[in-house]
Amino acid sequence: MAELIKIVDMCKVYNPGENEVRALDHISLSIGEGEFVAIIGQSGSGKSTLMNMLGCLDVPSSGDYFLHGQDVGEMIDDELSDIRNKEIGFIFQGFNLIPSLTALENVELPLIYRGVSKKERTELAKEALSKVGLELRMTHKPSEMSGGQQQRVAIARAIAQAPPIILADEPTGNLDSHSSVEIMEILKQLNREGRTVIVITHDPGIASKATRIVHIMDGKIYKDEINNGEDENAIRAELAKAQENVTTKVKGVHQTPDEIRPTVAPQNFATQTPADDEVIEYHPNHPEDDIESWDTIEAERNIGSYGTQTQYDDAQTQYDDTTLSYKEEE
DSSP: OOEEEEEEEEEEEESOSTTOEEEEEEEEEEEETTOEEEEEOOTTSSHHHHHHHHTTSSOOSEEEEEETTEEGGGOOHHHHHHHHHHTEEEEOTTOOOOTTSOHHHHHHHHHHHTTOOHHHHHHHHHHHHHHTTOTTOTTOOGGGSOHHHHHHHHHHHHHTTOOSEEEEESTTTTSOHHHHHHHHHHHHHHHHTTOEEEEEESOHHHHTTSSEEEEEETTEEEEEEEOSSOOHHHHHHHHHHHHTTOOEEETTEEEOGGGOOOOOOOEETTTTEESTTOOOOOOTTOSSSOTTOHHHHHHHHTGGGOSSHHHHHHHHHHHHHHHHHHHHHO
């Protein structure tokens, strides 16, 4: 199995100095082409920070990241944007669909930014929607679909141009149990077709569907195992065991991760400058329990793998202009 992803001694440190928090603490990880990997951990474990690194949405404080043998740390912003746009299909917990567009138009939208012609992108979008079982829902808008159907549209958008990597952040977090099973079956099928699927989750039931499970706690990988049919109860027990007596030492005082909540300004990952001059609380040890967490903000800012909010806005404007021009031609 060829090596696709290689992370070497990676660290991500917030508030460097006396009060620093190590979201990632000397992480090393290798993922081969065609693997189905679940990265599992509790809130504050560092799994979402690791996802940001894998998806080229953020840069580490130290360490190396190689993708297809290329050093990601040496890439400029445009190259990182191209990777997010072409190499990685993102699936977020919140769907991030455009309410005013149909399912077909939502899937087409990223393809416009990639410069795909109208005929080709329509064919690719229809094929992707059919693959996730929505061939009869192509003209429906998000408000006319269930949560499970909306997540299928998000998956179709992610796979429309066949990226080699599918990176799913809590893909079933907003779904009922029945829809969750359906989404995981789709991800398993994508993996059988040769895609590398990486799922970030806190749910042992979701992790049990992967063929490899990476356990993360306090920014460190403490267990990396091949899943030989381990059920979710065994994984849940492993998480509970790891959680026992977990403390983080700050200022010489032992504190649990729940007590450490530093605040920093969000950054535009493509430019590494403050985003829209706004300051929003970001708690790296609580990426999932804040309504406006870093991941939520950046998921919206990178919706559909555009790379930046500006690129996303440009793509939507281009979609509107292109649609109008086609109507005028008719």
